[in-house]
Amino acid sequence: xxxxxxxxxxxxxxxxxxxxxxxxxxxxxxxxxxxxxxxxxxxxxxxxxxxxxxxxxxxxxxxxxxxxxxxxxxxxxxxxxxxxxxxxxxxxxxxxxxxxxxxxxxxxxxxxxxxxxxxxxxxxxxxxxxxxxxxxxxxxxxxxxxxxxxxxxxxxxxxxxxxxxxxxxxxxxxxxxxxxxxxxxxxxxxxxxxxxxxxxxxxxxxxxxxxxxxxxxxxxxxxxxxxxxxxxxxxxxxxxxxxxxxxxxxxxxxxxxxxxxxxxxxxxxxxxxxxxxxxxxxxxxxxxxxxxxxxxxxxxxxxxxxxxxxxx
Amino acid sequence: xxxxxxxxxxxxxxxxxxxxxxxxxxxxxxxxxxxxxxxxxxxxxxxxxxxxxxxxxxxxxxxxxxxxxxxxxxxxxxxxxxxxxxxxxxxxxxxxxxxxxxxxxxxxxxxxxxxxxxxxxxxxxxxxxxxxxxxxxxxxxxxxxxxxxxxxxxxxxxxxxxxxxxxxxxxxxxxxxxxxxxxxxxxxxxxxxxxxxxxxxxxxxxxxxxxxxxxxxxxxxxxxxxxxxxxxxxxxxxxxxxxxxxxxxxxxxxxxxxxxxxxxxxxxxxxxxxxxxxxxxxxxx
Numbered sequence: 274x275x276x277x278x279x280x281x282x283x284x285x286x287x288x289x290x291x292x293x294x295x296x297x298x299x300x301x302x303x304x305x306x307x308x309x310x311x312x313x314x315x316x317x318x319x320x321x322x323x324x325x326x327x328x329x330x331x332x333x334x335x336x337x338x339x340x341x342x343x344x345x346x347x348x349x350x351x352x353x354x355x356x357x358x359x360x361x362x363x364x365x366x367x368x369x370x371x372x373x374x375x376x377x378x379x380x381x382x383x384x385x386x387x388x389x390x391x392x393x394x395x396x397x398x399x400x401x402x403x404x405x406x407x408x409x410x411x412x413x414x415x416x417x418x419x420x421x422x423x424x425x426x427x428x429x430x431x432x433x434x435x436x437x438x439x440x441x442x443x444x445x446x447x448x449x450x451x452x453x454x455x456x457x458x459x460x461x462x463x464x465x466x467x468x469x470x471x472x473x474x475x476x477x478x479x480x481x482x483x484x485x486x487x488x489x490x491x492x493x494x495x496x497x498x499x500x501x502x503x504x505x506x507x508x509x510x511x512x513x514x515x516x517x518x519x520x521x522x523x524x525x526x527x528x529x530x531x532x533x534x535x536x537x538x539x540x541x542x543x544x545x546x547x548x549x550x551x552x553x554x555x556x557x558x559x560x561x562x563x564x565x566x567x568x569x570x571x572x573x574x575x576x577x578x579x580x581x582x583x584x585x
Numbered sequence: 586x587x588x589x590x591x592x593x594x595x596x597x598x599x600x601x602x603x604x605x606x607x608x609x610x611x612x613x614x615x616x617x618x619x620x621x622x623x624x625x626x627x628x629x630x631x632x633x634x635x636x637x638x639x640x641x642x643x644x645x646x647x648x649x650x651x652x653x654x655x656x657x658x659x660x661x662x663x664x665x666x667x668x669x670x671x672x673x674x675x676x677x678x679x680x681x682x683x684x685x686x687x688x689x690x691x692x693x694x695x696x697x698x699x700x701x702x703x704x705x706x707x708x709x710x711x712x713x714x715x716x717x718x719x720x721x722x723x724x725x726x727x728x729x730x731x732x733x734x735x736x737x738x739x740x741x742x743x744x745x746x747x748x749x750x751x752x753x754x755x756x757x758x759x760x761x762x763x764x765x766x767x768x769x770x771x772x773x774x775x776x777x778x779x780x781x782x783x784x785x786x787x788x789x790x791x792x793x794x795x796x797x798x799x800x801x802x803x804x805x806x807x808x809x810x811x812x813x814x815x816x817x818x819x820x821x822x823x824x825x826x827x828x829x830x831x832x833x834x835x836x837x838x839x840x841x842x843x844x845x846x847x848x849x850x851x852x853x854x855x856x857x858x859x860x861x862x863x864x865x866x867x868x869x870x
Contacts, residue, residue, distance in 0.1 A: 297693055300773060304689030307682040308705065311742025316708055319719035326719065333722065382609060385596040393610045395856065396617050402852045404802030406820040407841045410827055411624050414834055422623040425640040454620060472594035514712050517804045521824050535714050542718045543809060555714045562712055 327552035337549065344553035354554065356529050357537040358561075360445060364533070365512040367449045372508050373501060376459025381493075383460070384467050394464075398457035405517035412451040413438060413522050438523055444530040448518050459504050466500030467493070471580075498577040506569055513562050534558055628652070628838035635834050648835075655836035656843060663815060664822040671736050671807075671818065672800035678740030679747055679796045680789060686743045687751035688777055692760070708745045713805065721809055735810040736803070740796070747792045754788030755781060794855050801848055819844045 302309070327344055329337035348354050383394045400408065415421050416437035424434030437447045474492050483491065516535040519525055525532040525540075538558070542551035598606050627635065629647035656662070690702055724735045758781065766776050782789065807818040817825065823844055827837060 294694075298695035301689050301693035301695035301698060304693065304773070305686045305701065307741065308686040308743035308745075308748060309701070311682075311739065312704070312708065315720065315739050315742060316711065316716060319716040319723065320711075322719035322722065323715055326722070333725065379613070382606070382613065385598055385606060387598065387603065387606065390610075393614055396614050399849070399852065400617065400620070402798060402848045403845050404804065404820050404823075404848070406802075406804050406823050406827075407845050410823065410837060410841050411620050413827070414627060414838060415620050415623055417834070420627075420636045420834060422619060428640070454617065468593045470593060472592045475594045510710055510712065514714065520804075520808075521827060535712075538714050538718070539805075539809075542721070548718055548722065551718050555712070555718060559712055559715045562710070566710060 323552045323555060326549050327556050329549045331548040332546040333548055334546070340549070344550045345557075347550065348553055348557060353529065353532065353537065357532045357534045360530070360532055361513060361515065361534040364445060364449060364515060365509065367446075368452050368512050369505065369508045371449070372452065372456060372459050373504055375453055375456040376504065377463050377497070377501070379456055379460040380463035380467060381489075384464060394460075397460055400454040401457045406521055408454065409451075409518045409521045412454070416447055416451070439527060441526075441528040441530040444523055444527060448522065448531060451518075459508070462504055463497065463500055466497050469580075470496045495578045496580055499579055502569070502573060502577045506566055509565050509569065510562055513558065513565075624838045624842060627834055628655075628842055630835050632833075632835065651835050651839045652843060655833075655839040658833075658836060658840075659822050659826055660814070661819070661822060661840060661843070664817050664819045667733070667811075667816060668801055668818040668820075671733050671803075672797050674733070674737040675740040675800045676793050676796045678737065678742075679744060679792055682741050682743040683747040683751055683792060684777065684782070684789070687748045687755055688773075688781065690748065691752045691755035692763070705745045705748060717805070717809065724810065730810055731812045731816060732810075733816070736800075736806050747795070750791060751785070751788055754785050758784060790855065794851060797851060798848055 326337060328339060328341055330340050330343075331337035379397050383390055383397065403411075415423055418424055418434065418436045418439065421434075421437075423437070427434040435443055438444050440447075470493065474496075475488055478488055478492060514535050515533050516539065519531045519533040519536045520539070523531040525536050534554070535558070538551050538554045541547045541554060626641075626643050628651055629649065630641065630644040630651075631646075631648045634641040634644055690698070690705075720735065721730070724730050727734075729735050729738075762780050762784075763776050766780050771779065802820060803818070804820045804824070807821045808824075811817060811821060814822075814825075823837075823840060826832075826840060
């Protein structure tokens, strides 16, 4: 911090601030104090504790032992950690684009004034109100090799369905397959995004003889890029934290085929009581999410288009 | 950002375009309904029809007793009560704390305000696993593990997402109303209570409903912090049921349906709030 900045802060606090402004500032900090305290106790404090324990060996029963960077170097020699990274990465790179395209297509499909359209919106959105556990339990049964609807339907065409979640080669892709049932969440966000596109643009384009195909590529898609950006960031952050489907559907198996990163962290922490190692893995996860998010945020200026804003 | 009042395009397909759209809607609709249909159909099947070949698409005589029996295999009444306690206190906590914080960010000016607002929003990006382990350590030192406190108390210290949502709503209220109340001598809390809250009901309802849904559906939190079966929530009970040695699929589907009933009900009662609320977050920044 340079001297000029210090002087400026001094000015803000003592010279330029009238008693009225100071009272307003006090009121502001009183009002936000619940969040400030919560941030200290439930976010910043735990983060510091986590950072510290990532440099220790700690089983909660005895005191933490400082081991330096050992947990991190252990992680980079741990084949199961690499397996969990691979699983999480494959899942994210399949899930996120599918969710964006699927959600957008659903939104375009229901973005029309027709009889019964609200019913369809409800049908597409409803699965997202289910708990993750219920969602997964329903799909475990749908994908059951013998009694599941999918294989029963396949058998009607004389096809013997695969073993889905029980097959090490298919388990992860089965989890991707079932995710379509949750597209309603991004559909709703895209639907809201579509509502912000001014209708005049389409009218003007129609007068110039543009086809609906051109409408989509030249107007709808460019003006939806902020919404796509928003959805992209959110789903990257959440997909990297996938836990429930892996825990309930497959418990990481078969043969570690669905050993997601958070499931591995959970096991290290709460089954093996390796708090130090689990914390180190959590920080690696955080670093990956942060880098990915920053990359997406950085890429914004190349492809995200804001209406009514000059290029900056 | 400058607000341009514009009308969105309202598409009214006619002729073959309309037909194609309906065909697509019905096809995709069936795909989305199929899992729910299979859940209900299986929940009503007697045991011998579950794996029957040729497949039974709908039970010959629906067995409604499955619901009653499924819910007595495990103490689901107890689980429901536990979940409800956590949900209600989380709603109360979020409504109080997020309202105060959001009002501060919406209406007050102070040095450091922008910094704290960015900090607030950036906590949305923090993956839960980073704080999950240390929070467990802290709560176990406090003796809170295996109680509802780790799941309830943080709700009283606000949540970035809901603060953001309420701040957006408060900012849309014209300040004249509050100024009039202030001239009449009302203090901040009175202004909030008598002026802001009554006109912010839709936004507050959104927060309450989202919190209810999140608490009702939460899994990782209860899994980490609740150990005795008597403290289990519904989702925890359900996953325990699923993990049991011999899964009774009819019972599992029946209990899954019952567990979901409250959120489905709330969804239908407040469908508009739901869809608008999600929309709120996506576009208007």
